[in-house]
Amino acid sequence: MTVRFGVLGAGRIGKVHAKAVSGNPDAKLVAVADAMADAATAVATQYAAEVRSISQIEVANDIDAVIICTPTDTHADLIERFSRAGKAIFCEKPVDLDAQRVRECLKVVEETGAKLMVGFNRRFDPHFMAVRKAIDDGRIGTVEMVTITSRDPGAPPVDYIKRSGGIFRDMTIHDFDMARFLLGEEISSVSAHAAVLVDPAIGEAGDYDSATVILETASGRQAVITNSRRATYGYDQRIEVHGSKGVVSAENQRPVSIEIANGDGYTRPPLHDFFMTRYTEAYANEIASFISAIEKGSAISPNGTDGLLALQLADAALASIKTGKRVKP
Amino acid sequence: MTVRFGVLGAGRIGKVHAKAVSGNPDAKLVAVADAMADAATAVATQYAAEVRSISQIEVANDIDAVIICTPTDTHADLIERFSRAGKAIFCEKPVDLDAQRVRECLKVVEETGAKLMVGFNRRFDPHFMAVRKAIDDGRIGTVEMVTITSRDPGAPPVDYIKRSGGIFRDMTIHDFDMARFLLGEEISSVSAHAAVLVDPAIGEAGDYDSATVILETASGRQAVITNSRRATYGYDQRIEVHGSKGVVSAENQRPVSIEIANGDGYTRPPLHDFFMTRYTEAYANEIASFISAIEKGSAISPNGTDGLLALQLADAALASIKTGKRVKP
Amino acid sequence: MTVRFGVLGAGRIGKVHAKAVSGNPDAKLVAVADAMADAATAVATQYAAEVRSISQIEVANDIDAVIICTPTDTHADLIERFSRAGKAIFCEKPVDLDAQRVRECLKVVEETGAKLMVGFNRRFDPHFMAVRKAIDDGRIGTVEMVTITSRDPGAPPVDYIKRSGGIFRDMTIHDFDMARFLLGEEISSVSAHAAVLVDPAIGEAGDYDSATVILETASGRQAVITNSRRATYGYDQRIEVHGSKGVVSAENQRPVSIEIANGDGYTRPPLHDFFMTRYTEAYANEIASFISAIEKGSAISPNGTDGLLALQLADAALASIKTGKRVKP
Amino acid sequence: MTVRFGVLGAGRIGKVHAKAVSGNPDAKLVAVADAMADAATAVATQYAAEVRSISQIEVANDIDAVIICTPTDTHADLIERFSRAGKAIFCEKPVDLDAQRVRECLKVVEETGAKLMVGFNRRFDPHFMAVRKAIDDGRIGTVEMVTITSRDPGAPPVDYIKRSGGIFRDMTIHDFDMARFLLGEEISSVSAHAAVLVDPAIGEAGDYDSATVILETASGRQAVITNSRRATYGYDQRIEVHGSKGVVSAENQRPVSIEIANGDGYTRPPLHDFFMTRYTEAYANEIASFISAIEKGSAISPNGTDGLLALQLADAALASIKTGKRVKP
Structure with missing residues (x-):
């Protein structure tokens, strides 16, 4: 077919x-x-x-x-x-x-x-898939803590930010989905802090550019997300999952992996500077997964509910900042 | 003298x-x-x-x-x-x-x-000192976000835990001090989550064994601390400081740094498994700093106030968990 | 066009x-x-x-x-x-x-x-190209020593080996070309050692499966090549160039770059296990370079002479082994 | 006692x-x-x-x-x-x-x-000892190829060089001993190339500053040594042993292991710049081993014969350069 x-x-x-x-x-x-x-x-x-x-x-x-x-x-x-x-x-x-x-x-x-699939492409990154597989294979035992570092090379235009729904709905939403993908339990509470450290114009547009979030599940598993709209060294995308038997992590990716050393030390090139080159394989894998699910009539993942749950976490993070409280999503 | x-x-x-x-x-x-x-x-x-x-x-x-x-x-x-x-x-x-x-x-x-010096030995670890020096030298611009991963190889005896004041006053207190050492501003609010994931006996003793904390300063700088009382791979002690011009990090330390590769992949030995071998140089440097300050009549650091401020952060973290709120230390 | x-x-x-x-x-x-x-x-x-x-x-x-x-x-x-x-x-x-x-x-x-281009695809690997660029940009000063580690995941069938012209003409030839690509001077003498350590059948077919070669130029620049027909950890392809101002190296490539740690240590997955996945980008870049040279009417590189010179180095290595002498190619 | x-x-x-x-x-x-x-x-x-x-x-x-x-x-x-x-x-x-x-x-x-012990301190470096232990434990199977990279931060004074016996007897001698320590078989032939690339004054003193050597054993095991009297990035001391089941390597050591990243890439500090700081633990372990052997009356290693055999390899390397032939030590 x-x-x-x-x-x-x-x-x-x-x-x-x-x-x-x-x-x-x-x-x-x-x-x-x-x-x-x-x-x-x-x-x-x-x-x-x-x-x-x-x-x-x-x-x-x-x-x-x-x-x-x-x-x-x-x-x-x-x-x-x-x-x-x-x-x-x-x-x-x-x-x-x-x-x-x-x-x-x-x-x-x-x-x-x-059949509806929602484009959380990062679930299809080969490195992040391998992290998930390590968990599923029991390599790290029971998941306890997820750490997600997610920083963009640079902030989008303020016009975009105004229409974006804010950092949590626009940028962190990928990390909320990744946390759900890795935690293995639904999230029961959210604490968030955010600030404008990168560009005052972002603050004037009513948004934040730097944020940290703790997610917790009913059994006490925790995820920490760290976001910045600007990382001078490239597109910083790391995940780490700590479990009862060990830890698994996915390192950053760079287009070229040479190293030059001299009296100033050892230097490797910066990371990818663009989400499309960083996630090239993820985009291809994502569509392949969609096609395969249609062909086989199998369940679509991530689906609309995954999209909704990530959005609800974004709303909860925002509510946490406004109220100074831990918020149930 | x-x-x-x-x-x-x-x-x-x-x-x-x-x-x-x-x-x-x-x-x-x-x-x-x-x-x-x-x-x-x-x-x-x-x-x-x-x-x-x-x-x-x-x-x-x-x-x-x-x-x-x-x-x-x-x-x-x-x-x-x-x-x-x-x-x-x-x-x-x-x-x-x-x-x-x-x-x-x-x-x-x-x-x-x-003259009173308080034993926050980690400030004297050569790698963490180098992180601080990189900040002081302007290598990463203005500090924005500090990430501290701090996991013990194994939990202490429950008897010790009962007398310890709890995970925040006993273990995280080092990380609170390190966050203050690196943030460059005093902390204005604390959000914390904690759970018993490692050993139920710790919970029965009224304590937690897994915790995540966000610290924020008045200008919006953020620090994230991740703690576990058990890391199967050794004594996990990492810090990372993200700033306006770049990021600086201190990697984990291991006693032996060989790598063996075969069909199962590339393997390096575990980390130090004991705080005394991990921080050998830090302990020596700490006392040397104390002696030097006495000799020169120069200011002692970290001093009693540093000890108090770290303790207040521990109390605030505990209050945050009890109340579900962001707490001012 | x-x-x-x-x-x-x-x-x-x-x-x-x-x-x-x-x-x-x-x-x-x-x-x-x-x-x-x-x-x-x-x-x-x-x-x-x-x-x-x-x-x-x-x-x-x-x-x-x-x-x-x-x-x-x-x-x-x-x-x-x-x-x-x-x-x-x-x-x-x-x-x-x-x-x-x-x-x-x-x-x-x-x-x-x-117009004739010879398929030394490794010249078009992005990482090796970056090594060459670092040299051309003066990052390491004058080239002094090149180290090439080149090991196959496994030996080809003995039938293939019999028709292959032997390890130097079949496998090392890529490394000879790479040495020429990086040394910046033609090679004036060759010393080689080789043995059958992997599979006696290879020796019975009149060939070797393990080899080391020193190449030297008129001004004394040296290159060392290390070959094995079998590497349990994957397709081992590393180059390093040492110069008067520093050193540049290209690390091995692996399809997935996660790391799992537990009490046995830190483990990363094996390398690529096949030259076609390792050099995917190199193959595409190679043809793109050929097309571009045709379109622009510019010089083809590597050309037939490059093919001949690499073959002569293979012949010289073999002669060195047979005679126990340093051989002029 | x-x-x-x-x-x-x-x-x-x-x-x-x-x-x-x-x-x-x-x-x-x-x-x-x-x-x-x-x-x-x-x-x-x-x-x-x-x-x-x-x-x-x-x-x-x-x-x-x-x-x-x-x-x-x-x-x-x-x-x-x-x-x-x-x-x-x-x-x-x-x-x-x-x-x-x-x-x-x-x-x-x-x-x-x-009882005579000769000061080949590198045998007592904890990382190199771990490499040897990996071999002895069968982690890499039968040893096939040893690669030793050994570069000094800078050349000694020419006056020293004149009295030193030349690069092979003064500097490479450590690497000859290390090759013997790791190969597990005595060396049967030596091929060497050397040149003056770092400082013409060294050539005028009748010595070389850049050298590559192949050592071979009777069964065909091979070792490659690469030497330079100058490495801008510090004291470069690496070993790698390739075997039938895998490979083991010891990485370079640096006094401080932080990493700084910005738009220019990721930078780690240079290596140790002095053999005494690089081999601090090796020197202490060496004397401890000597004391222990005296106390226990056990065999001394490395002993005088080890000293002689390394010297004979140095002489053979020199003879190989002068004659252009493979030389039996």
């Missing part, structure tokens, strides 16, 4: 997914839609697909699945439309910035029985 | 300090006191010193300074006595488990003008 | 190059030839190319360049034929196992003015 | 050994001799020993063992005198620069039944 795809949104991430679909032997890119005709045409031409409108894709008989890469405020609507149209849906995170809206949307997904 | 020493308490840590004094060209070990005569004699013999009682040392004209290594509940009293006796005092942490008692004790220190 | 390609030989390495051509925006895979019709068809189908015979490709007007991936003993003949046919030629190493035959072949290349 | 020591020569290395003796609970430093009275007095005072002449030590009844740290050209004579005087002898390497003289000297040692 070949899964036939439409890609909605031909921007940066749409291109990444279009490439992944085209390179997958079990999938075919049929159509690309974008409000900007040129963008859609460029992608369609490169992969021998057609340019179509979203409405055309919605009713197309030759399309089994869609990948939603349009602006965030269209995600929930499109998920509902394509759920009703009977298509399998891959949607970039988040489903929506408002948890209530997400719940409504997921209700439609449930009612229609649609 | 040679600084002439009496060591009070000839147990494990007393021996370490007696050796450091003896090996220091600017110091001389004159007397050793211990309630166990054999213990005192053994140390005195090894370093050609005399066995004396604490009272004898208190009035001795040939002793300039004492090192207090007796049980915790005698610390504050001895500090007061030797302050009044005009001796320079090095006291193992903590001054006392009760912050009010510490305040009273420090009042005596202040009134008598005594 | 689009460079139009024929691939000769649709085996393992032919497939790699066919994929690289197809994925390159400046190239087009037009035809595939293979004595095994099924093999040719499979590759042609996957990349929408035609199956043609070598003779058809030789006279085709719609083909600018060929990639020779046929058996070694056909290389020199095919290079001569396609030189005369006016095609640009990429040929897998070696041109031939006999240096005299290579010289004759390169004469035809020279006379016809054909 | 307490082993009572005389130290002959109170220079740099004499002080190191005097300290090791003093700090050893099973030994006592009784006397120090030096042609420079001040030097002897300084060491004797520090460790509460006496200043005596070499002749006085020779006949002293209260001295069991001597440590010879005098100039090289006195070593063989002193070994003979103290062998006849019935003292146990630790002698800094080399016994002599002339192999024939060493043989004569060892004859006296044999005839008198004296």
Whole structure:
């Protein structure tokens, strides 16, 4: 079986997914839609697909699945439309910035029985997958503490930040999902601290750029997340899981791994400086997993509920900062 | 000038300090006191010193300074006595488990003008000193976030735990001091989570064995501390400081640094399994710093106030857990 | 301009190059030839190319360049034929196992003015390229010593070894080329030792499985190569260049870079276990360089002379072992 | 039993050994001799020993063992005198620069039944000891290839070089001993290359500053040694042993192991810059081993024959360079 795809949104991430679909032997890119005709045409031409409108894709008989890469405020609507149209849906995170809206949307997904995958790409990074596998294989015993260090090379434009829902819903949300992926239990309380240390303009936009969060589960397992919107040395993405029998960690990745030494010491190059090069394999694996689940009719993961739970943790972190209290998500 | 020493308490840590004094060209070990005569004699013999009682040392004209290594509940009293006796005092942490008692004790220190150093040995670890120097040299710009991972190889006996004041006053207190040492600003709020994951007996003794703490300063700098009473791979002691221009970290230390590779992968030996071998150099440096400060008449650091402030952070962490709130120390 | 390609030989390495051509925006895979019709068809189908015979490709007007991936003993003949046919030629190493035959072949290349690239893929590994760049940028001063560690995960079948020309012409030849690539001077003498330590059957086939070689240049620069046909921990490929101002090294690569620690120590996964996964990027970069050189009309590197010089070093190493002397290549 | 020591020569290395003796609970430093009275007095005072002449030590009844740290050209004579005087002898390497003289000297040692240890301190480095232990424990199977990288931070004065016997007898001799220590078989042939790349003055003094050597055993095991008299990044001392089941390596050591990262990459401090700080533990372990062997009456290792065999390898390396041939030591 070949899964036939439409890609909605031909921007940066749409291109990444279009490439992944085209390179997958079990999938075919049929159509690309974008409000900007040129963008859609460029992608369609490169992969021998057609340019179509979203409405055309919605009713197309030759399309089994869609990948939603349009602006965030269209995600929930499109998920509902394509759920009703009977298509399998891959949607970039988040489903929506408002948890209530997400719940409504997921209700439609449930009612229609649609398959929905949410784009937490980091679950598909080979190194993080290997961490999870080490846990599943019993290599570290019972999970006790998860440490996630997640720092961006640089802050996005303030205009973006204003529309982003804030650092917890935009950036930490990946780490909330990773914490859930690794803790093995649902989170029962959240404590958060945040500040503006990188750029005052971010504070003026009502957001933070530096944050630390503790998550705790009912049995007392703890996760710590450390975020900064700026790391001069590259895209800092580390996880560590401490358990009863040992610890497993995934180191940072760099494009080139040479070392130069002289009287000033030993120097290795900086890390990847961009999430797309850091997570190249993760993006490809993610789409491959979606295609495989459709083909096999197996469960989709991460699904809409995973998207909702991560969002609720973001809301809880924000509430913790505002109230100075530990908050139940 | 040679600084002439009496060591009070000839147990494990007393021996370490007696050796450091003896090996220091600017110091001389004159007397050793211990309630166990054999213990005192053994140390005195090894370093050609005399066995004396604490009272004898208190009035001795040939002793300039004492090192207090007796049980915790005698610390504050001895500090007061030797302050009044005009001796320079090095006291193992903590001054006392009760912050009010510490305040009273420090009042005596202040009134008598005594020199008091508190044994936060980790400030003298060469690797952590190098981290601090990197900060002071401006290598990472303004400090923003401190991450401290501190895990013991194994939990102490439950009997010890009962008398210890609890994980925050006994174990995390070193990390609280290290956070203060690195943050460059006083801490204005504390959030903590803790659980019993390692050994139920610790919980039955009213304590925790796994804890995570966020510390925040007035300007928003944040520190995260992660503690466990058990790390199967050794004595896990790492610090990382993230700043506006970069990050500096101190890696774990192991006694032997070979690597063996075969079909199962690349393996390096575990870490040090004991705080005394991990911090050998730190203990020697600490006493050297004390001797040097006495000789030069320069300020002692860390002093009694440092001891008090770390204890207050421990109390605040405990209060945060009990109340579920961010607590001002 | 689009460079139009024929691939000769649709085996393992032919497939790699066919994929690289197809994925390159400046190239087009037009035809595939293979004595095994099924093999040719499979590759042609996957990349929408035609199956043609070598003779058809030789006279085709719609083909600018060929990639020779046929058996070694056909290389020199095919290079001569396609030189005369006016095609640009990429040929897998070696041109031939006999240096005299290579010289004759390169004469035809020279006379016809054909463009010939020889497949020393390691020059295009991003990490090794970065080592070379560090040298070219003056980061380590004048090159003095090159150390190349090159060990295969496991020995090839003895049947292959019998046809391979021996370890120096088959395996070390890559290291000879790398030494030349990094030394910055031609090699003036060779000393070699070799033994059968891995598998007696290799010795019975007249070859060695373990070898060490010293190369020296006229000015006294030295390179050391260490080879084994078996490394239990994976495909061991390291280079280090020591210079007057410092040293630069390229570490080994592994598919997954996690670390697990427990009472037995810290463990990282083994290295890549296959040259094709280890050098994935190198293969793609190599073909991209060939395409770019054709498009720009710029010099090809590594060329036929590079192929010949590496082969001469292999012959010299063998002569050194037989005679017990330092040999001039 | 307490082993009572005389130290002959109170220079740099004499002080190191005097300290090791003093700090050893099973030994006592009784006397120090030096042609420079001040030097002897300084060491004797520090460790509460006496200043005596070499002749006085020779006949002293209260001295069991001597440590010879005098100039090289006195070593063989002193070994003979103290062998006849019935003292146990630790002698800094080399016994002599002339192999024939060493043989004569060892004859006296044999005839008198004296205990003689030669100061190949690196055998007692904890990391190299762990490498050897890994081999002995069967962790890497049968040894096949040893790689030794040994580079000094900087060249000694040319005056020293003129008296040193040349790079192979002065510097590489440690590596020859290490190769023997690790190979597990005696060496049957030597090929060497050397050049003057660091300082022309070294060449004018008739020596080399950069060398590579291959050693081979009868069964075909190979060792490669790489030497330079100058490494800008510190004292580069690495060993790696490749075997049938795996590989074991000892990494370089640095005094401080922090890492600083910023836009220029990740930087760790340089290595130790002096052999005495690099091998601090090795020197102490070496003397402890000597004391223990005397006390237990067990075999001394490394002994005079080890000293001779390493010297013969140095001579063979030199002969290989002069003749351009593989040389039997």
